[in-house]
Amino acid sequence: MQSMNVNGVAIEDTFAEAFGMRATAIVITGPDAKWARQAAISMTGFATSVIGCGCEAAIDVEMDPAETPDGRPGCRVMMFAVSTEELQKQLQNRVGQCVLTAPGSACFAGLDGETQLKLGAAIRYFGDGWQISKKLGGRHYWRIPVMDGEFLCEATTGLTKGAVGGGNLLLLAGSSEKALRAAEAAVVAIGKVRGAIMPFPGGIVRSGSKIGGKYKGMIASTNDAFAPILRGVIASALDADTNAVLEIVIDGENSDAVAAAMKAGIKAVTDLGSEMGASRITAGNYGGKLGKFHYHLKDLLP
Amino acid sequence: MSALTFTLRAQPPERLDLSPLVPRSLAGMAKRDMEKIRLGISKHALTVGDLFSVAGNDADQLVFEGGSDRFDCVGSGLDEGSIRVVGNVGAQAGRKMTGGALTIEGDAGPHAGSAMRGGRLEIGGDAGDRLGGPLTGEMAGMAGGVLVVRGRAGDCAGDRMRRGLIAVLKGSGDYAGCRMIAGTLAIAGEVGKLPGYLMRRGSILLDRSPRRLSPSFVKSGSPDLVFAALVDRHLIADGISRKPLLGGVVGRYGGDNAVLGKGEIIFSVAERDR
Known part of the structure; x- marks a missing residue:
């Protein structure tokens, strides 16, 4: 495959193939940044892939007190799923179990949308009749008495049908240490892009998958073409110098956010250089027939 | 367009019901017709014209001067x-x-x-x-x-x-x-x-x-x-x-x-x- 070279890092002339998804966002605040973050981390735990978790979710950005509705530190959490029903179910369960329960938390809409998902409007029943409905400045809140005071939760949050899931970068390196260093640099850079999340652990996937497998019922199985220990045994996508591959998977509020995130990731990896990090960047696709969104790496060069 | 302005000529001699003077009712109405609107609630039947001088043409914004x-x-x-x-x-x-x-x-x-x-x-x-x-x-x-x-x-x-x-x-x-x-x-x-x-x-x-x-x-x-x-x-x-x-x-x-x-x-x- 043809490739370009930036700072010693080869960038293959290929594209990432991504899919349309439903997404929502909420803002979680807490008495301090630590507890706001803790509620968000709990809520987005076990939300790496829609294949097994029902949704993909992560913290989009941490917010200063000046940016949040109640003037306390907070986090914007984004959540992606394949259907509106599943997104509603996941949102309700996760906010109910992880945000309502976290000390001092409050929860607000994080996205404007024509369609609304129930947030406090579903959780209010926890109040057992003592919940209080409040409308202020065109927004609707529920206040639910809890043991440390009150859980305040906006009634609804917006849904977007224009979200994109599955933007990705594959970072190929001579050692797992170099691959991890490159991936970490990409995660830091992409973390600053608003409206894009990386749902996998710490933003990084080591077990990239292909569709299907030899065993009946497997939706996905190991991406053998990118597994270094199978190089030579099967038709491998890896060259002789590659001993580790890590993937960054990106979900975005819209297509622009995914493109901006991939661009930021490529820049971080090429800035690091091939000596310290990845020697090659490529991307995963299914031949272009399955996903509506294609991100060509050559268009995203730094 | 300037705000439709009703300037009070003198203190009204009786209580008035000003509910007819809202933008929706006055939209597109000629000034002549506006002045005939009855506001007084006694037998004297005071009208807009008796009480106010009317100026301006934007019925979406009403102003009562006085x-x-x-x-x-x-x-x-x-x-x-x-x-x-x-x-x-x-x-x-x-x-x-x-x-x-x-x-x-x-x-x-x-x-x-x-x-x-x-x-x-x-x-x-x-x-x-x-x-x-x-x-x-x-x-x-x-x-x-x-x-x-x-x-x-x-x-x-x-x-x-x-x-x-x-x-x-x-x-x-x-x-x-x-x-x-x-x-x-x-x-x-x-x-x-x-x-x-x-x-x-x-x-x-x-x-x-x-x-x-x-x-x-x-x-x-x-x-x-x-x-x-x-x-x-x-x-x-x-x-x-x-x-x-x-x-x-x-x-x-x-x-x-x-x-x-x-x-x-x-x-x-x-x-x-x-």
């Missing part, structure tokens, strides 16, 4: 556009309004904002008794919208209020928020006796500890309320107040336990009492 305590029902039923009164008004200003903006630069009489359901009513001076309240025989008072009184409100402000926000900036008379069904009543300044009398649900927010509270209200501590911060920020962002009403530490009473008891009085705890 007001009077005899101006009843100003902006009653308002649903769109704006009305501004440079002066005082009488009873029932903005009654049953559902949208638009009504601004009264002077004082308003009793029942201002009575049973309003939407829009914004702003009173620069004082308001009379039963602010936002229902007329005799009606079941509910204010049911939506925003009502701001920059001066003082009379007795029974927010009577039977069901939804929406009332903010009073210089205190109120007795029985503020009496018989409230729900909604939010915020008052800065001294309130009279028995605020929240017979309230079922809803929130009364005060910038100081209430004196002379009904014994059927019970103390419910000094909880940490995100809602208090949200209200404070909203009042400032919406241009209603310049400083936080509740501040950092609040106290709370639950009541009125003589009725349903799901209402609350949240008040700012003064620095010296913390």
Whole structure:
């Protein structure tokens, strides 16, 4: 495959193939940044892939007190799923179990949308009749008495049908240490892009998958073409110098956010250089027939 | 286009019903026809032409240059556009309004904002008794919208209020928020006796500890309320107040336990009492 070279890092002339998804966002605040973050981390735990978790979710950005509705530190959490029903179910369960329960938390809409998902409007029943409905400045809140005071939760949050899931970068390196260093640099850079999340652990996937497998019922199985220990045994996508591959998977509020995130990731990896990090960047696709969104790496060069 | 302006020629000799003068009714109407609208409620049948000189052509913005305590029902039923009164008004200003903006630069009489359901009513001076309240025989008072009184409100402000926000900036008379069904009543300044009398649900927010509270209200501590911060920020962002009403530490009473008891009085705890 043809490739370009930036700072010693080869960038293959290929594209990432991504899919349309439903997404929502909420803002979680807490008495301090630590507890706001803790509620968000709990809520987005076990939300790496829609294949097994029902949704993909992560913290989009941490917010200063000046940016949040109640003037306390907070986090914007984004959540992606394949259907509106599943997104509603996941949102309700996760906010109910992880945000309502976290000390001092409050929860607000994080996205404007024509369609609304129930947030406090579903959780209010926890109040057992003592919940209080409040409308202020065109927004609707529920206040639910809890043991440390009150859980305040906006009634609804917006849904977007224009979200994109599955933007990705594959970072190929001579050692797992170099691959991890490159991936970490990409995660830091992409973390600053608003409206894009990386749902996998710490933003990084080591077990990239292909569709299907030899065993009946497997939706996905190991991406053998990118597994270094199978190089030579099967038709491998890896060259002789590659001993580790890590993937960054990106979900975005819209297509622009995914493109901006991939661009930021490529820049971080090429800035690091091939000596310290990845020697090659490529991307995963299914031949272009399955996903509506294609991100060509050559268009995203730094 | 300039605002359609009604300039008062002289103090009216009798009480007037100004409810016909709202943007929706006047849209597209010729000035000649406007002047024939009857406003007087006695046998004298005073008309717009008898009382005002009319200028301007934008019926979406009405201005009354000069007001009077005899101006009843100003902006009653308002649903769109704006009305501004440079002066005082009488009873029932903005009654049953559902949208638009009504601004009264002077004082308003009793029942201002009575049973309003939407829009914004702003009173620069004082308001009379039963602010936002229902007329005799009606079941509910204010049911939506925003009502701001920059001066003082009379007795029974927010009577039977069901939804929406009332903010009073210089205190109120007795029985503020009496018989409230729900909604939010915020008052800065001294309130009279028995605020929240017979309230079922809803929130009364005060910038100081209430004196002379009904014994059927019970103390419910000094909880940490995100809602208090949200209200404070909203009042400032919406241009209603310049400083936080509740501040950092609040106290709370639950009541009125003589009725349903799901209402609350949240008040700012003064620095010296913390």
